[in-house]
Amino acid sequence: METTMVEREPQKKLQRMDGGKLRRFWNNKTLLLMCVPAIVSFFIFAYLPMPGLYLAFINYNYSDGIFKSPFVAFENFRFLVINGDLWRLSFNTVAYNLVFIVLGNVLQIFVAILLNEIRRKWFKKITQTLMFLPHFISAVLIGLIAYNILSYDYGLLNGILQSFGMEPVKTYSDPKIWPFIIVLTYLWQSTGYGSIIYFAAIMGLDNEIIEASEIDGANAFQRILYIVLPWLKPTFIILMLFSLGGILKGNFGLFFNLVGANNTALYPTTDIIETYVFRALMTNFNFSIGSAVSLYQSVFGFFVVLSANWLVKKTSPENSLF
Amino acid sequence: MEKTEESRSIRTDVSGMIVKGFGYLFISLFALCCLLPFLLVLGTSFTSESSIKKHGFNIWPREFSTFAYKIVFENPDLIIGSYIVTLGITIVGTVVGLFIVAMTGYALQRPDFGYRNSISFFIYFTTLFSGGLVPFYLLMTQYLSLRDNYLAVLLPGLLSPFLIIMMKSFVRSIPHAITESAKIDGAGDFTIFLKLILPMTTPALATIGLFIALGYWNEWYNSMLFLSPDMKYRPLQLFLYKVVTSAEYVRNSAAASNVELRDVPLESMKMATAVVATGPVIFFYPFVQRYFIKGITVGAVKG
Numbered sequence: 001m002e003t004t005m006v007e008r009e010p011q012k013k014l015q016r017m018d019g020g021k022l023r024r025f026w027n028n029k030t031l032l033l034m035c036v037p038a039i040v041s042f043f044i045f046a047y048l049p050m051p052g053l054y055l056a057f058i059n060y061n062y063s064d065g066i067f068k069s070p071f072v073a074f075e076n077f078r079f080l081v082i083n084g085d086l087w088r089l090s091f092n093t094v095a096y097n098l099v100f101i102v103l104g105n106v107l108q109i110f111v112a113i114l115l116n117e118i119r120r121k122w123f124k125k126i127t128q129t130l131m132f133l134p135h136f137i138s139a140v141l142i143g144l145i146a147y148n149i150l151s152y153d154y155g156l157l158n159g160i161l162q163s164f165g166m167e168p169v170k171t172y173s174d175p176k177i178w179p180f181i182i183v184l185t186y187l188w189q190s191t192g193y194g195s196i197i198y199f200a201a202i203m204g205l206d207n208e209i210i211e212a213s214e215i216d217g218a219n220a221f222q223r224i225l226y227i228v229l230p231w232l233k234p235t236f237i238i239l240m241l242f243s244l245g246g247i248l249k250g251n252f253g254l255f256f257n258l259v260g261a262n263n264t265a266l267y268p269t270t271d272i273i274e275t276y277v278f279r280a281l282m283t284n285f286n287f288s289i290g291s292a293v294s295l296y297q298s299v300f301g302f303f304v305v306l307s308a309n310w311l312v313k314k315t316s317p318e319n320s321l322f
Numbered sequence: 323m324e325k326t327e328e329s330r331s332i333r334t335d336v337s338g339m340i341v342k343g344f345g346y347l348f349i350s351l352f353a354l355c356c357l358l359p360f361l362l363v364l365g366t367s368f369t370s371e372s373s374i375k376k377h378g379f380n381i382w383p384r385e386f387s388t389f390a391y392k393i394v395f396e397n398p399d400l401i402i403g404s405y406i407v408t409l410g411i412t413i414v415g416t417v418v419g420l421f422i423v424a425m426t427g428y429a430l431q432r433p434d435f436g437y438r439n440s441i442s443f444f445i446y447f448t449t450l451f452s453g454g455l456v457p458f459y460l461l462m463t464q465y466l467s468l469r470d471n472y473l474a475v476l477l478p479g480l481l482s483p484f485l486i487i488m489m490k491s492f493v494r495s496i497p498h499a500i501t502e503s504a505k506i507d508g509a510g511d512f513t514i515f516l517k518l519i520l521p522m523t524t525p526a527l528a529t530i531g532l533f534i535a536l537g538y539w540n541e542w543y544n545s546m547l548f549l550s551p552d553m554k555y556r557p558l559q560l561f562l563y564k565v566v567t568s569a570e571y572v573r574n575s576a577a578a579s580n581v582e583l584r585d586v587p588l589e590s591m592k593m594a595t596a597v598v599a600t601g602p603v604i605f606f607y608p609f610v611q612r613y614f615i616k617g618i619t620v621g622a623v624k625g
Contacts, residue, residue: 053459219337294454
């Protein structure tokens, strides 16, 4: 009996699957067709470049093309490790992102809570509109605004400093102050937009809880500290884990437009993975090095996402990505 | 929300007043910080070049001048061309992109769609792993030959996994029973999407459409990578980028309008171009902002 079972089982399954597969395809044909434009588009613009990462393992030169250029295995990576580029880029990218994530979220929560305390509708509307503004302009304009404020000769900052009798600062040649400039610009740009999510979360808080706490004599600080903040914790964790996944992805537009393409003096503190790859492509024409850095970024980032997802699964399984 | 406003305003304790007062103060200051840089650009664009050289950039122009705008519009051909290019890309991209995003989003949330998970993963995976800039560049320029082609800006910006996921969660709030009953009445999947679902998702379409449109309006990266300086009409942001980064470019366009080289208002022209390139979006945006807020909120709540 046992043998017949074993023999019959796969046959049956096979039959069912074949018929089922075809039928499944036929039943879903319209929905499948509706997905075709997206599938084609992602295939061309996202999947086709992936095999191109092979460039990272060769010594690419233009005349030989991809397939005839000499294969060098991990030589490009060795080069990047030895000259310290990989370490500097990783450090800058990860450090900036960590600061962005932590300070960004803290400020967003802060603004959301204050917005929630404010009762005047017109005030809320106007200030929200203004705080949103920086999010909706192009990175090029952000670069220009920074120049407007920081320029050595005409910048507003130096104008103010001089009117107080202080020395003007040479912003665009001093790498030390750039972490502050970049972080401040990031916060300026993202806080209004990001606080909406937290604001929406606070709106979901049950009023009765707050009223009950007030009857029990809780003051505003206690209400915020013991009810609102704990209520926001899950949102905070999810958002943080989401952004952890992109920790090796830079904010190219911001860095590139703030710093400029060729300001070598600022590289030590402003060069991130994506600006480096951009230069490798457009300035140094070193396609293999650029690809090696990209591959490193993708693989490393992939593992960070996996770990982040593992963490989400542990803390709140229903919110995990996959 | 309305209810608490009343009940809380009745009991005003000291701590509540402190928090409120601080809230008004902090939010006002922050909102002001968000506004001032724009006024700085606007003010500088109306300042005479000699005043800039003497006093630097200022929010309030010490010597009012519209000279920079005169030069920008002296040769309106370039700026109008840029506007048309950007408008064209934005309109076509938004309409096509929105349609594809909505269609895909709808199909992917249908519980009875057998390939739902595999296609979702196919799309989502692109956010986890990518080929990076160099292979993308080679693909676009060497294999698809899209250099100096507006399609190089249009095509890669059509879809994003994020927007598809957003659409998915929007449509999920429409009961599946609607689709099912329409099916029983004999409607095909595409007809259901077009005639039933699309009209019901107007807020979602508005939000996602705005995201796409704004992305195209502010697009400069693909333009910079794939559109060479030889092109006469370039998207606005690339035009602005050139004006901001190369003095040469400003001098050329000033020379085209017969201005003496030493008279070129280099700095104020940068700002004037920025105002012209950004203007419409800023005026438009207070009206559309509520859609964004709605979109972000729904996206946040539904995940």
